[in-house]
Amino acid sequence: MNFFTVSAFVIYFTISAGESCTDITENLQYSCIGRNLSYIPPSIPSSIQTLDFSFNILKHLQKTVFPVLPFLRVLDLSRCQVKHIENDTFYNVKNLTTLILTGNPIRHFGPGFLNSLHNLQRLILVDVGLSSLQIQINNLTKLEELRVGTNNIQSMSLPPFMSIFKDFSLLDLHANNISIIKANHTVVFQEIGRNMTLILSRNPLLHIEPGAFKDIYLRELDIRSAFASSAAQKAGLQALHGLNVKRLKFGKYKDDYRIFSSDADYLDGLCFINFHEVYYYMKERYDVKINIFRCMINATIVAVKSGIIREIANLPFNEIKELYFISNQLDTVPGKQLSHLHTLEKLVFTNNVATQIPDFIDMPRLQYVDLSSNQITLTLCCSFFSGTPHLRYLNLSLNPQIGLSVGTFDGLDSLEILDFHCTKVVGMGHQSPFCNLKYLRYLDVSYSSVTFTNIYCFYGLSNLNILKIAGNNFQGDVERYLFNNLTLLEHLDMSYCRVVELHPNSFKNLQRLRLLNLRGNNLMTIDFLDLPDLKRLTSLYVDKNSITSIPLHVLQKLPTNLSEFDLSSNPIDCSCSQTDFILWIIQKQKVLKQPKNIFCKTLSPSSDFRATDFDIDSCVHKKRLTIVLSVCFVTVVVLLSFLVYRFQFYLQYCCILLRGYRSPGQQECSYDAFVIFSSYDEVWVMNELMENLENGVPPIQLCLHMRDFQAGKSIASNIIDEGIMGSRKIVVVVSQHFIESAWCRFEFELAQSRFMMERNANIIIIILEDVEEKKTKKVFGLHKHLKKNTYLKWSRDPLSNMRFWIRLRKAIIATNH
Structure with a gap:
């Protein structure tokens, strides 16, 4: 538990195998509750101010038990099975202001066991087997509270030396065995002062000597269930005449069945007690009508609790300020x-x-x-x-x-x-x-x-x-x-209103809002915080909604004063797509309320995997791998696109071939020769080549792209189907324009593909004009073909021209028969 500060944090440190204490407030407050320890851990720092060592085992207390802890103020040794306390036991912790020894079966108190504790203000000896208040506390001159309830004390007489304890303000004697109070038992009370609280509840009082409390001034007197019978209570209240008390608590506890009064004057003794505040715990129903308030007419505060009252006749108060009727x-x-x-x-x-x-x-x-x-x-x-x-x-x-x-x-x-x-x-x-x-x-x-x-x-x-x-x-x-x-x-609670969505304008005028509670709704987002209206917001509760993630831009615009943000019990999406959000959760655990209750419910509705345990690094590796694969994929796509573009004609040719290759021997050819030429050489082809071959004897049918290709059909398909596959021979007209033409190069390379498949010299090359040797290398296979095969060269000389046509006609017709 945290006794001093809301901002305390918990640090665990190990003393030895199986033994540990909890640092509640760093180096100031430690808890060792129920650790089965038999000694004070030496690792506790000397700066400690509070030590809760209850429910351990320290049967014998002596000076060597405690290390030197000069700043220790509060020491709790409740239920530590202490049986013996030696003199000067607390010498090393002499600056204690509070000592708690509740529930220890102490058989021996050394006469000087408290000698060192000159600053002690609160001494708690509840349920330790005390039989008397005559204990050696004469050096505790700063004592303010002495709690000795649940013992076997039979007299409330305080030691005479306590009359000089001017700060003494509380004596708790509840649940002891006090049955008689005499005038000489209250002498010290008359000398201490007016600021004292006396608790006598749950004692079996039989007799109070009349006048025993006369002229005594108390701040509070608690005598609930403090009498052995109704007669003893009636006489006891009368015996308290002359008592001056600011606050009087009387009646009985719920589990007290000893007192059942049937006297109408049961409460008349209150008329002789001077009090300002009276708290009457009835816990019963009277058989006769009792004027409860007759002796309370001068009280300023009156409270009647837990009785069975059907009606109230009158309220004869003179100076009443506060009136309570409860249950x-x-x-x-x-x-x-x-x-x-x-x-x-x-x-x-x-x-x-x-x-x-x-x-x-x-x-x-x-x-x-x-x-x-x-x-x-x-x-x-x-x-x-x-x-x-x-x-x-x-x-x-x-x-x-x-x-x-x-x-x-x-x-x-x-x-x-x-x-x-x-x-x-x-x-x-x-x-x-x-x-x-x-x-x-x-x-x-x-x-x-x-x-x-x-x-x-x-x-x-x-x-x-x-x-x-x-x-x-x-x-x-x-x-x-x-x-x-x-x-x-400044504070708005809209929890459990079944709100699904909030518009940013809902809070546009609430610029002083400090706390906004939206717990238990059906919100899927908090985008309404995107607008900078809630600058002063310090506490935001959106737990138990349907929020899976919060965008980074919203997180970045959260109010800078936000110190408490409850996001627990939402179905958080713990995936690599939400790394910014998960990282924010991990980094903001001081701001987040119950960060350990933020679970990754998207993995499974019953998942107990905490968002704070999510492995961000694995997502970084996956992200890097994704980037690498994406880059590789894009590179491959770009490369393939380039290759497809570069060799698109050949790919089309391959696709056509896949449909089924037909050799000239397996099909009827429509043409004797397919002419591959540049459009710039079209005049020569039409005037010379076509005129001499098609109009000669026998006529040779040529396939010319501008005349014989089918309309509406792709060029590549026409080249292959009509030209290369539909002709017996291929005539290539080589010129400077032919070298520069992409279509000419494509047609020639396709022609070579046929040549390689059939192994027949079906390609006839005509050199229309001289071309540099290095330029012929631009056309794949042309230079090599010219080196290995005979070609024809066009000449304007009449004799050479005649031989050219004879040889060309013969080359075309040669293998047709």
């Missing part, structure tokens, strides 16, 4: 009886069975009214309080039903706190009943079956600081405008 089964709020109490400031009437509220008339000082946990059902509230113009606090929570309408709170302009939680509130969601409550700071209508349909429900609450509407409903997008006028709101 008494009263079926009527005592309005008429209260109306004359002009001094009453606070009324608490809770856990009764009242169904209606009477009119509160002429109560000018009444500021606080708590009517919670009754059976009140009202069709219209709250005109009953018209006589309480200064009412500041009104609590009607935990009742069946309250009806509200316009003008409900007329006359209650001073109201600052209004609580209806867990009471069905009718009429609130459709109108604004709060128009005149300009000073209201706190409004709670949680779990009140309200459906907000009107955007002006909170109109008039210009000074509202805290609004709790948990467990209610919204119609349409009313929540987008509902809070527009609440510019001073």
Whole structure:
């Protein structure tokens, strides 16, 4: 547990095998509860201020048990099986202010066991087997509290030297065996002062000597269940005459069945005790009518708890300021009886069975009214309080039903706190009943079956600081405008309202908001925080929603003052696509509330894998691998695209070949020769080649692309089907333009492919004009073909020209037969 600071953190350190303590507040507060230790761990730093060593084993206490701990202030040795305490045991921890030895079966106290503890202020020896208050504590001059309850002490007489203990303020003697109190038992109390609390509850008192407490001044006296019988209690109250006490607690505990009074004057002894505050714990029903309050008329605070009272006749108080009726089964709020109490400031009437509220008339000082946990059902509230113009606090929570309408709170302009939680509130969601409550700071209508349909429900609450509407409903997008006028709101609770989505404008005017509770809704995102309106937000609760992830841009715009963010119990997506979010969770564990309860539910609804344990590094490796594979894939695609583009003609040729290769011997050829030439050489082909071959004897049918290719068919298919595969011979007209033409090169290379498959010299090359040797190498296979095969060369010389045509015709016709 943490005794000193909310920001304490826990560090575990190992002392030896199986032994450890917990550092609650670093180097200041340690807990070794129930570690089965038989010695104080030497690893505890000397700077420690609080040490809880309860439920261990230290049977024998002596000086060597404790290391030197000069700053130790609080030492708890409860239930450590201590049996012997030697002199100067606490020398090494001499600066203690609190020593707790509860529940140890101590058989021996060394007469000087507390000699070193000059600064001790609180000594707790509950249930240690004490039989007397005559213990050696004379050096404890700064002692403020001595708690020795649940022992076998038979006398409340304090040692005489305690009369100089001017700071002594509490003596707890509950559950001992004190049966008689005499005047000489209270001598020290008369000398100590007026600031003392005396607890005598659960003792079997039989007799108090009359006057034993006369002229004694106590801050508080607790005598609940402190008498052996009802007769002893009646006589004991009378014997307390002359006692002056600020706060008197009497009656009995729930499990005390010893006292059942049937005397009407049972409480008359209270008339002779001077008290300001009285707390009466009845725990019973009287067989006769008892005027409970007759002897309380001068009290300023009166509380009656846990009795069976059906009605209250009158309340004869003169100076009453606070009045409590708690768990008494009263079926009527005592309005008429209260109306004359002009001094009453606070009324608490809770856990009764009242169904209606009477009119509160002429109560000018009444500021606080708590009517919670009754059976009140009202069709219209709250005109009953018209006589309480200064009412500041009104609590009607935990009742069946309250009806509200316009003008409900007329006359209650001073109201600052209004609580209806867990009471069905009718009429609130459709109108604004709060128009005149300009000073209201706190409004709670949680779990009140309200459906907000009107955007002006909170109109008039210009000074509202805290609004709790948990467990209610919204119609349409009313929540987008509902809070527009609440510019001073600092705390908003919208938990368990079944909200699916929130618009950023819902909170655009709430620039002072510090706490926003959206727990238990159906939110899938908190994108509404993307806008910079909630700069002062320090606490945000979105646990138990349906949030799987939060985008990085939203996380980066979270309010800089945010110190408590509860994201637990959401189905967090722990995947490599959310590494930014998971990394944020890991880094913000000091801000996140319950970070250990943020589980990766996307893995499995029942998964107990924590988001803080997610391996971010594995995602980095996967990401790198993905990048590498992506780069490789893109590179391959680009390379393949380039190759496809570069060799697109050949690929088309391969596809055509895959459909089934037909050799000239297996098909009928439509042409004698397919002519491959550049379009720049078309004049020579038409005027010379076609004229001499097709018009000669016998005529040779040529395949010319501009004349014989089928319209609508791809060029590549025409080249292969009509030209190369549909002709017996291939005539290649080589010129400078031929070398530069991509189509010519493509056609020639396809022709070579046929040549390689058939092994026949079906390619006839005509050199139309001289081309440099190095340029012929630009056409794949041309240079090599010219080196190994005979070719024809065109010449304008008539004799050479005649031989050229004879040889060409012969070459074309030669293998056709």
